[in-house]
Amino acid sequence: MDCPISVQDIKERLHNSKTVVILTGAGISAESGVPTFRGKDGLWKNFKPEELATPAAFTNNPKLVWEWYDSRRRTLSKLKPNPGHIAIAKIEKLVKEFALITQNVDGLHQLAGSKNVIELHGNIWHVKCTACNKVSLNKDVPIKILPFCECGGLLRPNVVWFGEMLSDKALTKAFVASDNCDLMFVIGTSGIVHPAASIALRAKDEGAFVVEINIEKTPLSVSADATLLGKAGDILPQLL
Ligand code: OAD
Numbered sequence: 001m002d003c004p005i006s007v008q009d010i011k012e013r014l015h016n017s018k019t020v021v022i023l024t025g026a027g028i029s030a031e032s033g034v035p036t037f038r039g040k041d042g043l044w045k046n047f048k049p050e051e052l053a054t055p056a057a058f059t060n061n062p063k064l065v066w067e068w069y070d071s072r073r074r075t076l077s078k079l080k081p082n083p084g085h086i087a088i089a090k091i092e093k094l095v096k097e098f099a100l101i102t103q104n105v106d107g108l109h110q111l112a113g114s115k116n117v118i119e120l121h122g123n124i125w126h127v128k129c130t131a132c133n134k135v136s137l138n139k140d141v142p143i144k145i146l147p148f149c150e151c152g153g154l155l156r157p158n159v160v161w162f163g164e165m166l167s168d169k170a171l172t173k174a175f176v177a178s179d180n181c182d183l184m185f186v187i188g189t190s191g192i193v194h195p196a197a198s199i200a201l202r203a204k205d206e207g208a209f210v211v212e213i214n215i216e217k218t219p220l221s222v223s224a225d226a227t228l229l230g231k232a233g234d235i236l237p238q239l240l
Helices: 007-015 055-060 062-077 083-094 108-112 168-179 196-205 232-238
Strands: 019-024 097-102 117-119 122-129 135-137 155-159 183-187 209-214 226-229
Touching (some): 007 083, 007 209, 007 226, 007 232, 019 168, 019 196, 083 108, 083 232, 097 168, 168 196, 183 196, 196 209, 209 232
Parallel strands (some): 019 097, 019 183, 097 117, 183 209, 209 226
16 A cells, blocks of 8 residues: 655655755666666666676776776766755755765765765765875866876776775764654665665664655665655655
């Protein structure tokens, strides 16, 4: 049976909440034209993560890995935030305390105006030196392949790859925010990649009201207090 809680109920709850946290995944950017990871047209259907998104893949063939990231950067450089991203930026202005935790590396939330953004999986527009670890912004499209740091070290995309740990700082900030929120929205994520997915479960255990927004049910749906089925870009503006 579908959830009886309406968009209007959630809107009232949002307007009465002091501390709101939003967790997003690839689905929030789908309506901007960014491919998701899973599903029939998902990135992982056409590309093998182990050949492109692991430290070993980069060591074996940095050129191939950079070419893939360059192609994703080229696609992203033409895309814009959608009504879902924009509504989230407006929600941040509406509530007293707010944090946006995203698994996305596309930077579209910031382009939409979101300020307090915790990027769990890094950012595709940041590069990190494999020798001196310096992280810097690089918006070159195309990027020079291979790119090098001033110190001479090879640069890599500053994103979290399979087999790598998430940044402690980002994860701690995410847990502190989610452990203390009244209301959490979990938007456009398949909810199967941890520790990101466990953030929603922890928030629920700590007493938050958890609302999922997705075009389909996910493993998180059974734990959520409400699941609003539909496109994030249609539902989120209705909450304002
Ligand atoms: P997925 O591709 O696994 O899931 C996307 C989710 O978005 C699915 O549940 C879709 O049903 C939903 N969705 C699609 N379009 C939507 C729309 N318009 N509105 C609302 N929901 C929509 O992406 P993530 O859950 O973000 O990690 O994947 C998590 C992580 O797995 C990624 O950050 C990436 C990947 O491997 C790393 O690269 C480390």
